[in-house]
Amino acid sequence: MTINVSEIRAQFPILQREVRPGVPLVYLDSTATAQKPLAVIAAMDDFYRRSNANIHRGVHTLAEESTALYEDARAKIAGFLHAASPRQVIYTRNTTESINLVAYSWARATLKAGDLVILTEMEHHSNLVPWQILQAERGIRLEFVPVTENGLLDLEVYRQLLAQSPKLVAFTHMSNVLGTINPAAEMIRLAHQAGAVTLLDGAQSVPHFAVDVQALDVDFLAFSAHKMVGPTGIGVLYGKRELLEAMPPFLGGGDMIREVHLRSFKPNALPYKFEAGTPAIAEAVGFGAAVDYLTGIGMEAIAAHEHAITEYALERLEEIPGVKVFGPEASHKGGVAAFTLDCAHPHDVAQILDQDGVAVRAGHHCAQPLHEKFNIPATTRASFYLYSTKDEVDKLVDGIYKVKQYFG
């Protein structure tokens, strides 16, 4: 399966721009946020031009239209995930809010002092801090599956931790630094055997390869639209129906209620129970368009393309003296290459690359504990998506040689 990258690039207006006169953009920061195709931009534009109205309130034509568009998008997302029902797809603001929803609603209703939650050393801060807050508040216990030297989870230690009867196992499907794709299906199966509920951080997996929630048998899945060519401001929490039904509401207000009296309320049915207040309606429409767009190209084809680019990038980066790439080899890795260069700090690397239009990220990428583990304050990270090309990898490599000229 192959994709036509130049046709794809033509669909992304921002990829045509120059960063400075004569310097085209080489966007290698899709792990932070992806660029948007015309289809998404047009869907949102069209929504505001034609259909804008608040949803679930009012019977006028626009209200009907906007409600239908908002719910159509939910159905598309459910289909994309192979969820049994759109009711299990809850709109949130982003991955972070989705994880917090589980921490504030499910976990506060379920976990008691001393209960064990298993996380991993490669988590994004958004899957660490909510649990640390709960630890301080409730006295739950946190244990971490270690990351090995080559950037994989130590599954031996994971099995040992599971023997301590955890209540929850929450981990990332794909690391945003190492690129490691974790064996989620196997880890979820083992967690269930140990009696634990599972939460998968899909921020980096759902955009990049096919994720089937029923095949994975995952209990909760969190992800963001903006990393999958959709708009910012909207994300999803998928959950198993029994769990979602039993959970108390998270935020209270309009839309999440069935009836309200001065001193009491009855919560609405799923998914509205968790969608308080006017949501990101145009963004939901854009999200639906993003799912259509990715589906049209095919997630297998996208994954195959990214794999080829990543293999090429690792090969080229590793031939540069002084470059060290973190994480596993390409076979266990998504489209991320985080590296250090012996003679220059990541900030300086990123700054010099920017002069040639190459956009990479420098820092700890919201995974400070992981950087501490590898004893480095920061890395430079290049990341790839369906519109990335080998030519862009070459520009990255040329830029790194330029950095070496300055600092070497």
Added chain:
Amino acid sequence: MDDLYREVIIEHYKNPAYKGHLDPHDYAFEDSNPLCGDHIEITLRVDGNGNVAEAAFDGHGCAISQASADLLIESIIGKPVEDIKSFNRQHVLDLLGIELGPVRLKCALLSLKVLKGGLYGLGDTLEEA
């Protein structure tokens, strides 16, 4: 770019003249930039007239943060502590001789923040700087 990485900056980054840790010292301060992990420690010895007799910095970070620390230390040696308290961001930018965007400004001003925070006995003086 060539501006941002003027030779003087690369030179002070690669071969800092004042890198180290004074022991004993009259003042020791340190701080880091949580966003990028840049870290600076400054130690000082003050003579009987209230002038900086010796100073050194230690730490790690990008070229801008480390070069600006070396340049800043160079600029305070022999100066009265009371005068140093009024150093501002323009002082550091003049030393570096470059224009900086908001993100890199934090890197450049870290050493000044450490120095003034220490001299005033305050945690964070960046706002006044």
